[in-house]
Amino acid sequence: MSRLNYERHQEGKPPAKPCEIFDLIGGTSTGGLMAIMLGRLEMDVDECISKFSQISEEIFRERSSWFLLDRKARIKGRFDSKNLERAVRAVLKERNVAENEMLDDGVSRGCKVFVCATSKDTKEVKRLRSYTIPDELNIKPTIVEAALATSAATSFFDPVTIGFRTFVDGGVGANNPVNQVEQEASNIWCPKSGDLKPLVKCFVSIGTGNTGKVALDYNAAKFAQALVDLTTDTEFTAKDFIARWRGHYEEGRYFRFSVDHGIENLDLAEYRAQGLIEAAADDYIHHQEQKFKIQSCVQNLLKKEINAGKDIENAIQRFQQSSPLPEAEPLDSEFTVPFDLTGIRYTAQFIGRVSELAQLRELLLSNEFNRRKVVVLQGLGGIGKTQLAIEFARRYQESFSSIFWISGKTREMLLHSLASVTRRLASDQNDEAIVEDMKDSKGIEKRAKEALNWFALKGNNKWLIIFDNVDKDPSGEVEDDEAFPVEDFFPGADQGAIIITTRLRQLQELGDFIHLRTMAQDDALELLAASGKSSVFKDENDDWNSETLELIKKLDGLPLAIVLAGSYISRTGMKVAREIARTDQLAATLLLFLSSFDNQDIWYGLLEHGKSGWDAPEWFEEIVSDEVNFYTVIGTLSDYSFVEKKENAEGYSMHPVVQQWCQGYLKSAKNCKSIYIAAFACICNAIPSTNEQKFWILQQRLLPHANRLLPFFQENFSVLECLNDSKILEVVSRLGQLYTEQGKLAQAEVVLRRTLEKQEKILGADHLSTLDTVRYLAQLYWDLTKLAEAEAMILRALKGKEKVLDQSDTEILRLMNSLGAVLYLQERFDEAEVMYQRVIEANDNRKSGQDDIAAVKATNNLGGIRSTQGRVEDAKKLFRKSHEMARKTLGPDHTLTLKSLFNLAVIYHREKNLDEAEKIHQQVYDGYVKAFGANHLYTMDSLQKLANVLRDQGKLATSEQMYLHVLEEREKGGPAEALQELGLNYKAQGRLEDADTTLLRALKSQEKAMGPTHDETLEIVEQLSLLYLEQGRHEEAEAMKGRVHQPPASEARENP
DSSP: OHHHHHHHHHTTOOOOOHHHHOSEEEEETHHHHHHIIIIISOOOHHHHHHHHHHHHHHHHSSOSOSOSBOTTSOBOOSSOHHHHHHHHHHHHHHTTOOTTOBSSOSOOOSSEEEEEEEETTTOOEEEEESSOOTTSOOOOOBHHHHHHHHTOOTTTSOOEEETTEEEEETHHHHSSTHHHHHHHHHHHHOTTTOOOGGGOSOEEEEOSOOOOOOOOOSSHHHHHHHHHHHHTOOHHHHHHHHHHTHHHHHHTSEEEEOOOSSOTTOOTTOGGGHHHHHHHHHHHHTSHHHHHHHHHHHHHHTTOOGGGGGGHHHHHHHHHHTOOOOOOOOOOGGGOOOOOOTTOOOOSSOOOOHHHHHHHHHHHHSSOSSSOEEEEEEOOTTSSHHHHHHHHHHHTGGGOSEEEEEEOSSHHHHHHHHHHHHHHHSOHHHHHHHHHHTTSHHHHHHHHHHHHHHHTSTTOOOEEEEEEOOOSOTTSSSOOTTOOOGGGGSOSSSOSEEEEEESOGGGGGGSEEEEOOOOOHHHHHHHHHHTSOHHHHBOTTSSBOHHHHHHHHHHTTOHHHHHHHHHHHHHHSSOHHHHHHHHOHHHHHHHHHHTTSOTTOBOHHHHHGGGSSSOOOHHHHHHHSSHHHHHHHHHHHHHTTSEEEOTTSSSEEEOHHHHHHHHHHHTTOTTHHHHHHHHHHHHHHHOOOTTSTTHHHHHHHHHHHHHHHHHHHHHOHHHHHHHTOHHHHHHHHHHHHHHHHTTOHHHHHHHHHHHHHHHHHHTOTTOHHHHHHHHHHHHHHHHTTOHHHHHHHHHHHHHHHHTTSOTTSHHHHHHHHHHHHHHHHTTOHHHHHHHHHHHHHHHHTOSSOSOOHHHHHHHHHHHHHHHHTTOHHHHHHHHHHHHHHHHHHHOTTSHHHHHHHHHHHHHHHHTTOHHHHHHHHHHHHHHHHHHHOTTSHHHHHHHHHHHHHHHHTTOHHHHHHHHHHHHHHHTTSOOHHHHHHHHHHHHHTTOHHHHHHHHHHHHHHHHHHHOTTSHHHHHHHHHHHHHHHHHTOHHHHHHHHTTOOSOOOOOOOOOO
8 A cells, every 4th residue: 555655646646545445345353353444444554553553462462361172172262352352442432433333334435344253153154244235134243343253263262242143253264255255246246147357456365474384283282273273374265266366366456465484483362573574574575576466456556546436336337237338429431441351260159258248348439539449358379369359340340430350470460461451441443553562571561551551540530450369479588580569560649449369468568458268167068069069968858968068177168179179079979089080090190199299380300300219100100201191191180270380481380279188188098108209209319419500499499399298208207118228218318418408407407317327227337328328417517517426427428438439539529528627617727728638639630620529619618728827818819719610610600609709708808808898798699599598597697798898888777787687587596696796787886785785695695505615705705895995884894805815716618
C-alpha cells in the first residue's frame, strides 16, 4: 500500500486505504483480525499494524496454562481468551465504535469483510460477514464475537459461543482462506454461473510465512505439535490455488506474498519477535523477484477507481448479461471494405469461450472509436486463439467498417499480408501495378506502407486488424532472425482496433490482456462430439462413455487436440495412434521416433547421421536408407497434419500437442527403447568436431534435441549398459562433449561420469573410447576450475594413448597442450612452457605443412606465459601468430581465432591503448554471441572485459548496463567478478556508498568461492582499502590493507 500511495501521489491522487481499493477482504485467525481492522473498521495499514501489535502484546504476554490437554484429554487454550476480548474492546473504544456493535450493522460499504470460524459441532468452516447474502445462513455476531471466533486457534484460545453455536479458529479448516474468498466472491457476484475468474481484476493473497516441511512423528508428545503445524501451514493451499488460477497468476492478476524463510520456527505467540519478523519481511520484499511482483500488483491496483466499489455488482451484471452495445454512428461508406475470410481456415461450429467473447466485446466495442484499442490474446499453441479471434470477427463484422487478417508468423509474412490489403482497396486498373510490386521485397515494403497510411486516414477509425500468430520473441533473450516487434506495424493514428494472437506473455504490455485457458469439460466434450460422430463417444443411454471422459481428461482441454482426436477417432472408432498404425506401420513408427526429438527443427540430415557407428534396427534402416524413401514416409504424416514443413527452411516441425500424444503412447510401446537409442545415435553422431569450420552452429542446433533426450538418459542408462555395445557408449560420450562445449557443465558431468563408469566396466580402462571420455572429463573439470582433477584425467589419457599412438599424432599434441594449460593455471610456469614448446616443435616437424589445432592453442598459451612474465612484446607477437594460424586453418569466426584476439585486447587495455582494446573486444564479443549465444559464460566474460574498457574511457552509463547484465547471468553461478567491476564502475561515477555495498558483496562471494587468501579475493580487499581511504575511513582502510599480500595473476585466456 505504501508503494501504491506513492504512485497515486505522483499522479496527483489522494492516498487510499485498503477498504477503498478492495471490494472484498477475507481472513482467518490473525488474518481475520486484520481483515476486520482494515475492512470493517476502515483502518490504514500503519494503524492496523500498530493496533495488531498492541493486541498481540496484551494477549500473549503470559500463558494461562502450560499444558496442551486438560484432565479429560481435551485441547486446552494456553492463553486467556478474556485478554483477547479486552484488547479488541480497547481498539474499538479508541476508534469510537460501540463495544457491542454488530459486524453487519446494516450499513452498505464499498468493501465487504468476512472472517472464517469452524463450527465445533459440524467441523465446517463458516463465514461471519459484515453484509448479507440472500439464500445464505447469515450468522449475526458482534465485531468482538467475530474477532474472538476467528482467533480461537487450537491450543491457543478456548472456543467461542455465538448464540447457540460454538466456534473454534477457522484455521483448523481454512488457515489459508483463499478458497473461501473465491467461493464467497462467486456467491456475491456470480451465484448462477460460478464463473468468477473472468470478473477478477486483482486477487491478492498474503501469507504468514513458509513454515517449512512438517514430518509427522509417532511420539505422542510431538504428534500434537505436528498437528498444530499442519493446520497452520498455508503453503500447500497456496500452491494448489496457484495451479488452478495459473492464468491470472501468469497475467499479473493473482499475487501471492508470503515470507519464504527466516520465520520458520515462530508460532502465533511470538509477539516479541517483531524485529525478526520485520527483518525477514524486509529481506523478502527487497528480493528482485518480489520487487517485480509488487510493481506489477501496484500497476494493477492503480487502475482501481475508489468510487467504483459500490457499483461493482452493476458493472459485473452488465458484463455477464452482455447488454446491448451503445448505438454506434453509421459506418462511413468511404472506408467500408466487404468482410472476407478467403484463405483463412475456420470452424463453422464454434463452441465455448463465452466469457472471452464477452471480454473482447467489452474491450473493443463498448466505447467510442475515438482512440486505438489493442487486445492481446495469449495462450498455448492449440488453445484456440485464432479461432476465437475469427469468431469475434464473424459475430461483430457489422460493427467495423473493415476487418483485415495479418499473418504475424514472420516479418516477411506480415509485410506480405499488409501489402495484400492494398489489393482489396484498389480499383481494377491499379491491381496489375500492385501485383507487379508484390514480386520483390521493395515493392512489398512500399505497398505495406501504403496500407498503414490508409489505416491512419482521418475518419477511418472503425477498422479491425488481427495480427495472428505473433510468436517470435523480439526481446533478444532467444536468438531468432525472424523475430520483430509487432508494434512497429501499428498504424500511426490513434484510432481503430487491434487483436494480437500470441504465445508470448510479454506482449501483454501492448494493450488489454486476455489469457486463454483450457476449455471447461462440458465445452470440451461438445467440441469433441462436433468434430466427429457423437455416437462413438456416447453409451446406449446417450451419456458420455468412460473412455471419452478419460480421453478429455488427458487432452487437458486443448481445442486443437480435441478437434484432431475427434476427427480421427470418428473415422474408425480407434485412438489416433492405433489408426495410423493400421494404415501405415512405418509412418506410425516414424511419428513416434520424431516425437523423441525437439519438435521445432527436425531434418533428414540429422536422422542420416544415425546410420553409422552402431547396429541400427531394421525399421530405422528402412526409413533413412535414402532421402526419397524418407520423404515418402514423412509425406504420410504430413497428409495427416501430424508434421508440418517449415516455411523457407529445411526440415519439419511437430505440434506440441501431437508430440505429447506420441510421448504418452510411446511409454507403453514395445519398441520404446530402440526408438530412444536411435534418437541418441542420430544426435551424438551429428556432433561436429571442434576442428570443423563453424562447428558451433550445428552444436547449437543439436542442443535442444540433446536436452529433450537427457531425462531418458538419466532414467534409463541401464538400457545402454545391457546392450554391451561399445559403439553406443562412444556415441553417448560425445553428448557430454557437446554439453561441455556449449557451457552446460552440470549436464555434461552427468553424462560423462555415467558413460565412463560403463566404459570401464565393459571396454576396460585403457580402451581408446574410454580414454576419449577421460579427455572430455578433463575438459569439463577445466571449465569447473577443478584443476587437480583435470590434471589427473589428462595424465591418464596421455599415458594410455602414448602406448598406441605416435608422438606427433593430433591426439597426443592435444593432450600435451591441455596438460600445459592446467599446469599454467596452477602457476607451474616452467613445466607448462616445456609442454607448449614440445607441441610447437612437433607441429613444425609435421610433413603436411598444415598447422595442427593443438599447435594453435599452444602458441596462444605460450603467449599467456610471456604476459605473466612481463615480456609483453613477446606475448603480443605470440598472440598475433596464434591468431594468424587459427585464421588460416579454421577461419576468422572460429572460437580459437577469437580467443587469441581476446588475449591481445587484454594487453592493449593494460597498455591504455583503449581505442584498439575496445575495437578488438567488440569484435570478440560479437563473435561469441554468434558462436555461443548471448548468455554463454565466454560471451559474458567478453562483455565484462569490454565494459572494463568503456569504463576506463569514461563511458560509465553504458558500462554500468553491461555490468548489470553480466551480473544477472553470473548470479546463477558465481557473481563475484561482475560485482567487483560494477563496484568499480560506481566508484568512477562518485557513487561511493553503492561502490562500498557492491564490493563487499563481491568480497563475500569471492571468499566463499576461492577462499580468503586467493589472489582474486585479495584484489577486491585492496580495492576496498583504496575506497575507504577516499572516504576518510582510515582505520577500515588499514585493516583491509593488512590483508593484501600479492598482486593478481594474468588475465590471459588459456586454451586446454
